[in-house]
Amino acid sequence: MAHAAQIKIPATYMRGGTSKGVFFRLQDLPERCQVPGAARDRLFMRVIGGPDPYAAHIDGMGGATSSTSKCVILAKSTQPDHDVDYLYGQVAIDKAFVDWSGNCGNLSTAAGAFALHAGLVDPARIPQNGTCVVRIWQANIRKTIIAHVPVSNGQVQETGDFELDGVTFPAAEIVLEFLDPSDEGEAGGSMFPTGNLVDDLEVPGLGTLEATMISAGIPTVFVNAAAIGCSGAELREDINGDAEALARFEAIRVAGALRMGLIKTAEEAATRQHTPKIAFVAPPRDYITASGKQVRAGDIDLLVRALSMGKLHHAMMGTCAVAIGTAAAIPGTLVNLAAGGGEREAVRFGHPSGTLRVGAEAAQVAGKWSVTKAVMSRSARVLMEGWVRVPADAF
Incomplete structure (x- = not known):
């Protein structure tokens, strides 16, 4: 043969x-x-x-x-x-x-x-x-x-x-500039597809969660860590070995995708695993990274953990970092509030592998938020x- x-x-x-x-x-x-x-x-x-x-x-x-x-x-x-x-x-x-x-x-x-x-x-x-x-x-x-x-x-x-x-x-x-990173097409004609900085998101089996849903860098659903029983300092092994926790995050992702207009039925989410991302935020606290390094609360503005393709990411996706920086720059979002509120042009957040600084230029024109640029360094x-x-x- x-x-x-x-x-x-x-x-x-x-x-x-x-x-x-x-x-x-x-x-x-x-x-x-x-x-x-x-x-x-x-x-x-x-x-x-x-x-x-x-x-x-x-x-x-x-x-x-x-x-x-x-x-x-x-x-x-x-x-x-x-x-x-x-x-x-x-x-x-x-x-x-x-x-x-x-x-x-x-x-x-x-x-x-x-x-x-x-x-x-x-x-x-x-x-x-x-x-x-x-x-x-x-x-x-x-x-x-x-x-x-x-x-x-x-x-x-x-x-x-x-x-x-x-x-x-x-x-x-290598310095990256993401120009006009908000999505004003597929996700509903606005950086905030629902028109709100914070929504009450109904999640089957979990109830109602506060959520910031933003399309900047990549469509992302942010929730408060405390609202889902997390601290914000979790590492991969704390989440990825817990089938029930992963199922809860997927339920949030599907509910967010529907609310953002990214999918029309829950079944469509199975063929759209890359977006939206799910991230949970918390105020700063001391924690130990995956490599054993200590991050002190005073060195960061907030904690963020994010899931990609159904698993907690070992560090932070670059596109999600754009979403974090953009949301942090807009007073009243869950990301901004976790970082202490107020106006800011950059944040340093803690993730499972350490910290990352990302800047964003956001402005409100005629009642509508937009972001002109987000900047970060990678290699x-x-x-x-x-x-x-x-x-x-x-x-």
Whole structure:
């Protein structure tokens, strides 16, 4: 019996922020995968190693977590005044689908660096030494991201002394600007889809919870930690091994998605696991991070824990950090109140791996809140480059 041979596809394995993913140039993908559709989805699932009933991704490049089950496509931009188009796919671990509904803020960092590595930026725009401003069109959410990528001797500088909690080794700092990050399309025509800074959210089986539902960076539902029996200082093992707790968070996510207009029926949530995110907030307190480091209450403005793809994240998703920074800048949201209330242009929050500072410029015009920009620093590094191999009949 004849079996299909493996084919090889040029690819680069990169870390961006606290995530990892497999990066492709659009032109390097098999022809039928250069357009959206089932073939592309099947290819990415096979590259990552899913769906995997063992939830291990042994036969693929994935790491069996939401932070490590990602694929990215970059191409020269079709948009005016942009360098590259960046498309992100979140590959499910044990289910057969790829979620294209949102962005990965962490891999946005790597997208800026990969644009240079892959020769997708006009060489005339790349300094010999200094900083290259890479103008990224985020195609999933149709937003602009500006990556300030350090360059040394005409190449991306990847080593440095910038430390990012959740990443073991220091690297070079890349500053990201998320321009006009609020979603005024799909999520109901407003950064706050319900029109309120705080809503009473009816959650089947849990009752009524106060919630701030915002579409900035990524659609996110914020609730108070105390209202769901949490402290805000939890680590992954405190939540991810508790099936009942995870079911409660999923119930909140589904209720929030319905209220935000992201889905029409609860059943649709099963095929939209990437969004919205669920996060719970609390005032500052001392806690010990996953690495054993102590974070003191006086060094942070608030505590935030967030779930991605049904599990508590080991650090913080970059897009969710944008939502945190934006909500913190708007007086009266649950995030703002947990941070002490009042007006603020930046917050430092505690997450399971440490702390992160994010800034946002928000303003109210004609009674409607908007955010012009959110800014944070991350880092990125190429881990491996060459070809990824998949069976020719896999897609």
